[in-house]
Amino acid sequence: TMAHSFTQEYFQIPVVTRAYTTACILTTAAVQLEVITPFQLYFNPDLIIRRYQIWRLITSFLFFGSLGFSFVFNIIFLYRYCRMLEEGCFRGRTADFIFMFLFGGIVMTLFGLFANVFFLGQALIIMLVYVWSRRHPLVRMNFFGLLNFQAPFLPWVLMGFSLLLGNSIMVDLLGISVGHMYYFLEDVFPNQPGGRKLLMTPELLRTVFDRPEDPDQHHLREQQEEPQN
DSSP states (O other): OHHHHHHHHHHHSOHHHHHHHHHHHHHHHHHHTTSSOGGGTSOOHHHHHHSOOTTHHHHTTTOOSSSSHHHHHHHHHHHHHHHHHHHTTTTTOHHHHHHHHHHHHHHHHHHHHHSOOSOOHHHHHHHHHHHHHHHSTTOEEEETTTEEEEGGGHHHHHHHHHHHTTOOSHHHHHHHHHHHHHHIIIIIGGGSTTOOOOOOOOHHHHHHHSOOOOHHHHHHHHHHHSOOO
16 A cells, blocks of 8 residues: 555664654644644743743754745655765764764854854755765766766855845855865864764763664674774
8 A cells, every 4th residue: 555655665674764754744744734833942041031931942953934935845855865975984983973964054054143043954964965066076966957066066066056046045054154164074084194983972982872783783883983093
């Protein structure tokens, strides 16, 4: 049956991509059905600190505007690049992937304290796209059949597209900046002379999200993570 094949397909999506995409779709659906309003979701440091509305720290990453072109566009990009990262360089490393989300979310939230940003989900998507594109520099891209370019230009093309749609590019710039910070700390700095790995995934995350591995595999992972000079 169709429902069965959909369920099967759904549960084949890797866990982080599945959870985040589902949360975004459900949040938008709840707003469309007027169960909640965007005013209950947006990032507002004042309400978070003074009224203890802690949920805003999370909901500001889950809403991309009402159902429409922008929402569909964001969800497609989120699903595509989140899944490619999770099945590619983060395969078998769920804890590290979640830690990347936490790093991005915390830095963006700190930035949000000083800037007038209400929703941060789009910045998170651009961060995922940025990290993917820097790790696949030779992939040829085609944007709506109009532009051909190599992967590292993709975040900037998306920013240009935001500009054409009349959206603020502040969020895109934030995503690119945080993506670059992660890429630099994770991929560049550890391989510099005198550099080392600064982003350490907490053991708690590994315990909860990563399957217990045998000692050989652990040794192999440590070797992979050692910077090559």
